[in-house]
Amino acid sequence: MYILLARLGKTQKIKPGRLPEADYKEGIYLYVGRARTGLLARIRRHIRRQKKLFWHIDYLLQKAKIEAIWIRKHYFDECNIADMIGDFHTTKGIPVKGFGSSDCRCPGHLFYFPPGSTDFRFLKNKLEFEKARFDGNDF
Numbered sequence: 001m002y003i004l005l006a007r008l009g010k011t012q013k014i015k016p017g018r019l020p021e022a023d024y025k026e027g028i029y030l031y032v033g034r035a036r037t038g039l040l041a042r043i044r045r046h047i048r049r050q051k052k053l054f055w056h057i058d059y060l061l062q063k064a065k066i067e068a069i070w071i072r073k074h075y076f077d078e079c080n081i082a083d084m085i086g087d088f089h090t091t092k093g094i095p096v097k098g099f100g101s102s103d104c105r106c107p108g109h110l111f112y113f114p115p116g117s118t119d120f121r122f123l124k125n126k127l128e129f130e131k132a133r134f135d136g137n138d139f
Contacts, residue, residue: 001072001081002043003129004031004057005120006064016059019098025112028120029064030085031057031100032109034078043069043132056099056110068120070129081127082109088123 006029015021035042045051046061046069053059072081079101086107100109124131 001075001078001129002033002035002039002132003070003081003124003127004033004046004061004066005029005068005070006031006061006066008060008064012063014059014063016056016099017053019056022096024060024063024096025114027115028067028113028117029060029096030111030113030120031060032078032082032085032111033057033100034076036076039071039073043071056102060110069132070124070127071132072127072129078109079104079106082106082111084127085111085123088118088126 008024008026008029011023011025013021014024033042033046046057047066051058053062082101083106096108096110096112098108101107
């Protein structure tokens with residue numbers, strides 16, 4: 001399981017696949033993803049700039065920059081993690097409706113945080129994830 005922490009530098013219109021086009025505000029987005037097998041391959045794919053657009057997150061990552069990747073090996077309950085993030089700061093960690101959750105009943109697996117809104121290290125530790133390096137040597 002992994003969480004991508006991506007920064008969108010300015011508000012932009014984005015149409016993630018079949019979801020409607022919407023304004024994605026400047027700020028930090030946390031995306032909860034799962035890879036039952038091939039975790040490193042999935043993360044490598046997310047880091048690549050040139051790729052076929054397939055998942056909702058691919059469309060956001062065309063405009064946003066990944067700033068951190070958190071991983072939790074041998075854990076696959078992305079809906080539980082999404083619930084925990086949603087509970088973290090209900091007024092700030094706003095789920096983007098339907099994003100990344102087309103195969104479950106969650107409101108969304110992408111969460112928006114306004115610039116400067118929280119200490120993400122605290123959240124990472126609470127969720128029991130570790131920070132992964134992605135400087136080209138690990139992935």
